[in-house]
Amino acid sequence: MTLYIRGPSPSVPGVKDIDIEMNDTDATIFKYIQKLINPFPSLQRIDRIK
Numbered sequence: 484m485t486l487y488i489r490g491p492s493p494s495v496p497g498v499k500d501i502d503i504e505m506n507d508t509d510a511t512i513f514k515y516i517q518k519l520i521n522p523f524p525s526l527q528r529i530d531r532i533k
Contacts, residue, residue: 488512490519 486505503518 488515488519 487502488505490501490503501519503515505515507514
């Protein structure tokens, strides 16, 4: 059995949902959430400004 976490695409045209395989048995869910967020650091800054 393989688990994946899927994150919704940010509000950027042409960016698809991201699927990340949860294959590290020592990792927590928070590690995978960070992997979903990190590809879009500039979008985080924009959201903080709003």
